[in-house]
Amino acid sequence: MKGLIIKSPWIEQILEGHKTWEIRGSNTKIRGQIALIKSGSGHVYGTVDLVDCKKLNATTYQSGERYHGISRDECQVMPYKNTHAWVLENPQIFANPVPYQHPMGAVIWVNLDS
Numbered sequence: 768m769k770g771l772i773i774k775s776p777w778i779e780q781i782l783e784g785h786k787t788w789e790i791r792g793s794n795t796k797i798r799g800q801i802a803l804i805k806s807g808s809g810h811v812y813g814t815v816d817l818v819d820c821k822k823l824n825a826t827t828y829q830s831g832e833r834y835h836g837i838s839r840d841e842c843q844v845m846p847y848k849n850t851h852a853w854v855l856e857n858p859q860i861f862a863n864p865v866p867y868q869h870p871m872g873a874v875i876w877v878n879l880d881s
Contacts, residue, residue: 768800768801768802768879769797769801769802769876769877769878769879770801770802770803770804770811770867770876770877770878770879771789771801771802771803771804771817771875771876772804772806772873772874772875772876772877773789773803773804773805773806774805774806775805775806777789777836778803778804778805778806778812780836781803781815781855781858782803782812782813782815782858782859782860783858783860784858785836786834786835786836786855787834787854787855787856788831788834788835788852788853788854788855789835789852789853789855790823790828790835790837790846790847790850790851790852790853791847791850791851791852791853791875792846792847792848792849792850792851793847793849793851794820794822794849794851795817795820795851795853796820797817797876798817798818798819799816799817800814800815800816800817801814801815801816801817802814802877802879803815803858804867804877805864808864809866809867809869810864810865810866810867811861811864811865811866811867811879812860812861812864813858813859813860813861814858814859815855815856815857815858815859816855816856816857817853817854817855818854818855818856819853819854820851820852820853820854821851821852821854822849822850822851823845823850823851823852825845828842828845828850829842829843831852834852835852867879
């Protein structure tokens, strides 16, 4: 399973179902259930289904506050040259976060054992 590294407070918002777009500077072809790793914690906090990836223009980004949780005032400038929304569904929070071994150099994705 792939694990996606996400900083706080965004990971909590995803796992609570409040945030359904993860904004990134690149496309992803990965689909299906992925693990969510809290950046710097050494733990997997839950899972989510990665169901789509959409390239955003300024209008879509600025009007997507309900999906990405970033206020309209903070959306005046695109965060990346190529801004994408990774669309997430079905968040599942683990009762107890699961430790994992963080490989050297992993920044976005981690390959996890089952």
